[in-house]
Amino acid sequence: ETGVTQSPTHLIKTRGQQVTLRCSSQSGHNTVSWYQQALGQGPQFIFQYYREEENGRGNFPPRFSGLQFPNYSSELNVNALELDDSALYLCASSPGGGRDQETQYFGPGTRLLVL
């Protein structure tokens, strides 16, 4: 069984640019959540996708957007990058239905540096 994978592992961008991060969910999981983890902090929820629809959003501006594809993989897009967007971006997948959906399995993350 393949776990959650993310690409790229590291990325350097300059302020104002746009970035796309990718995530492949664990086999059999139809829900993907994205989190931002600033250095020395706990992860903060960005949004969640369930069966290709946004299913909840945290306190992040609209320049953070996402997609989920029919195979349940997902993208996180960030426009007009700011210095404070520098962080580790974590993707997590979970199976749909019942209490099982509460357990989220994380990928290794993408470390984004904005200069």
Added chain:
Amino acid sequence: GNSVTQMEGPVTLSEEAFLTINCTYTATGYPSLFWYVQYPGEGLQLLLKATKADDKGSNKGFEATYRKETTSFHLEKGSVQVSDSAVYFCALHQGGKLIFGQGTELSVKP
């Protein structure tokens, strides 16, 4: 709103010492509770979970009991190893998302 508070780190212990990392939460209802571990340069790994009051989650020698009366979910291990050095996160599940504490860094010395 719902929140999670962990004891501040870093926590430094000698190998084979007893570990406690405190975690308390504020929540409406009775959310599922989790401990995740993050090794340097890596993502989060699920360590254990509990879904209702008095449940005990356990894995790899770590344990935590869901205490409704004290709204706590403290992580314990009887004898830590150098390989347990990592950052530990307590979290609760609410409305599809996980709400994390700020993390507690554990350093175990030989």
